[in-house]
Amino acid sequence: MPLPDIHSYSNPGVSRVRHVELDLAVSFSGKKLRGAATLSLEPAGRTLVLDTRDLAIQRVNGSSAGFTVGPRDQFLGAPLTIDLPAGTRSVLVEYETSPRASGLQWLAAAQTAGKRHPFLFSQSEAIHARSWMPVQDSPGVRVTYSARIHAPVPLKALMSARMVRDGHFHQPFPIPPYLIALAVGDLEFQAVSSRCGVWAEPSVLQGAAREFEDVEKMVQAAEALYGPYRWGRYDLLVLPPSFPFGGMENPCLTFATPTVIAGDKSLVSLVAHELAHSWSGNLVTNATWRDFWLNEGFTTYIERRIQEALYGRARSEMEFAIETGELAIEMKELPPGDQKLAIDLKGRDPDDGMTQVPYVKGALMLRMLEQKYGRAKFDAWLRSYFDHFAFQSITTGQFVGYLHETFPDENLQAWLDQPGLPPDAPKVTYDFETTPGKSWSTQEWLHWLRQMPEKISAAQMAVLDREWNFTDTGNSEVAAQWLLMAIRAGYQPAYPRLEQFLVTVGRRKFVKPLFEELARTPEGKARALAIYRKARPGYHPITQATADAILK
Numbered sequence: 269m270p271l272p273d274i275h276s277y278s279n280p281g282v283s284r285v286r287h288v289e290l291d292l293a294v295s296f297s298g299k300k301l302r303g304a305a306t307l308s309l310e311p312a313g314r315t316l317v318l319d320t321r322d323l324a325i326q327r328v329n330g331s332s333a334g335f336t337v338g339p340r341d342q343f344l345g346a347p348l349t350i351d352l353p354a355g356t357r358s359v360l361v362e363y364e365t366s367p368r369a370s371g372l373q374w375l376a377a378a379q380t381a382g383k384r385h386p387f388l389f390s391q392s393e394a395i396h397a398r399s400w401m402p403v404q405d406s407p408g409v410r411v412t413y414s415a416r417i418h419a420p421v422p423l424k425a426l427m428s429a430r431m432v433r434d435g436h437f438h439q440p441f442p443i444p445p446y447l448i449a450l451a452v453g454d455l456e457f458q459a460v461s462s463r464c465g466v467w468a469e470p471s472v473l474q475g476a477a478r479e480f481e482d483v484e485k486m487v488q489a490a491e492a493l494y495g496p497y498r499w500g501r502y503d504l505l506v507l508p509p510s511f512p513f514g515g516m517e518n519p520c521l522t523f524a525t526p527t528v529i530a531g532d533k534s535l536v537s538l539v540a541h542e543l544a545h546s547w548s549g550n551l552v553t554n555a556t557w558r559d560f561w562l563n564e565g566f567t568t569y570i571e572r573r574i575q576e577a578l579y580g581r582a583r584s585e586m587e588f589a590i591e592t593g594e595l596a597i598e599m600k601e602l603p604p605g606d607q608k609l610a611i612d613l614k615g616r617d618p619d620d621g622m623t624q625v626p627y628v629k630g631a632l633m634l635r636m637l638e639q640k641y642g643r644a645k646f647d648a649w650l651r652s653y654f655d656h657f658a659f660q661s662i663t664t665g666q667f668v669g670y671l672h673e674t675f676p677d678e679n680l681q682a683w684l685d686q687p688g689l690p691p692d693a694p695k696v697t698y699d700f701e702t703t704p705g706k707s708w709s710t711q712e713w714l715h716w717l718r719q720m721p722e723k724i725s726a727a728q729m730a731v732l733d734r735e736w737n738f739t740d741t742g743n744s745e746v747a748a749q750w751l752l753m754a755i756r757a758g759y760q761p762a763y764p765r766l767e768q769f770l771v772t773v774g775r776r777k778f779v780k781p782l783f784e785e786l787a788r789t790p791e792g793k794a795r796a797l798a799i800y801r802k803a804r805p806g807y808h809p810i811t812q813a814t815a816d817a818i819l820k
């Protein structure tokens with residue numbers, strides 16, 4: 269039995285949800301989902317506690333009595349407590365979502381590529397599933413699910429499951445609730461292989477399918493390392509630019525930001541990353557958000573292995589060098605407690621744990637183990653780990669216990685419970701080219717820009733801009749880095765592009781540092797507030813919360 273999850277009110281020890289059946293109508297005019305969730309229980313005790321957040325619960329088992337919704341906590345939402353008559357094995361909850369549901373973004377047609385149809389997508393990780401369905405919203409409580417989605421014609425509904433037929437979905441494998449996902453929009457499909465393909469708005473589809481054409485090879489590379497891909501199809505869905513993350517590993521259907529479509533496949537490590545979650549995260553899952561590094565550290569390590577298999581060691585090391593550089597930059601600002609792998613999230617939003625630490629420090633620890641014991645032995649252990657814990661949710665302690673079965677003397681205390689990087693942390697070095705050229709990849713430009721002096725002047729920025737046209741780059745990573753430098757240097761010719769970028773792109777990784785940098789001076793803060801007034805309505809609730817905290 270996993271540790272109690274401090275981010276869920278649910279009582280799986282008494283009554284545990286095993287299967288969720290959704291029947292939901294999508295109303296774009298009301299910005300709500302409306303319908304019912306039928307939950308199958310095993311065991312079924314005399315009470316059932318579910319997580320909710322801003323849900324309007326109308327009836328439970330056809331009655332408006334026999335249940336209570338508790339007070340709302342700002343992070344956790346509100347518990348829904350249901351009395352169960354003896355022998356009750358299933359519960360029907362009729363409900364509707366709030367237009368402000370933290371796990372949904374409702375986009376107006378103007379915010380899409382095609383500008384003709386609205387768009388809806390969910391983002392359930394970490395604890396937002398509860399804002400669009402009543403569930404035991406803990407990663408330790410795995411469920412299978414089926415769904416019937418009523419979307420307005422001609423829009424297409426997609427979910428993190430097998431599409432049985434239009435609007436009907438089934439996920440036969442038990443997954444944590446944070447992996448239940450839905451998107452509705454003007455979406456078309458292009459196949460890449462018999463089991464892989466890309467969904468996107470029509471005008472984006474061709475470019476996306478070309479960018480992601482290596483996806484089948486990635487699946488094969490991962491299978492060669494860690495065993496068969498168990499989820500049937502592996503498709504990608506390209507979302508509008510307000511998607512708050514780079515990617516989300518929804519089973520069978522990774523959600524991805526359009527900002528990784530660089531035109532030269534230089535950002536496809538994101539696909540390797542989300543695909544890797546099919547083993548680390550979706551098959552073997554963190555039991556609580558304290559164990560988040562088990563998801564992301566393993567995945568970042570596997571991402572490197574997939575990239576190496578497809579594109580060679582040099583490219584993989586170059587990408588890892590960029591990632592470790594980002595870890596070093598972020599670590600300088602983080603309180604010591606958040607530099608541990610297993611972090612204390614008591615009284616906090618688990619989304620706060622999403623720093624580079626679980627990702628890159630976690631991956632470095634696994635690389636340390638690989639180097640210490642040798643690839644052959646470590647790969648075999650890792651493969652056995654996925655088979656051993658398949659379809660289970662585990663804690664950091666269970667990982668350590670299983671590691672000790674093969675490597676009994678390994679002591680990971682310094683990695684797990686101490687801030688910073690331990691002395692045995694591997695150094696990731698890559699010899700970057702120093703003379704820029706048209707053939708440079710995203711990572712080479714990023715490295716080159718990041719090693720410029722902090723105090724670069726506006727005049728020097730102008731020289732760089734004349735030569736390389738950074739202000740007008742279509743590459744989102746390079747643009748974000750350049751705009752950060754433009755703010756620092758007070759380089760005014762980039763300000764219109766800064767505003768345009770922040771108004772169109774809602775990816776938190778870009779939005780957050782740009783607003784933070786602006787907020788450092790009174791004049792910058794005024795500019796930030798003026799931009800934010802225009803940008804905020806188009807942002808996802810998660811990005812809104814992040815920017816609100818910076819600009820409050």
Ligand code: BES
Binds near residue numbers: 514538
């Ligand atoms: N699972 C994460 C996204 C996530 C984490 C969402 C925590 C909500 C809470 C996903 O796999 C991820 O790590 N995405 C990264 C991209 C990746 C290439 C590092 C992102 O979105 O930046």
Ligand code: ZN
Binds near residue numbers: 567
């Ligand atoms: Zn991830």
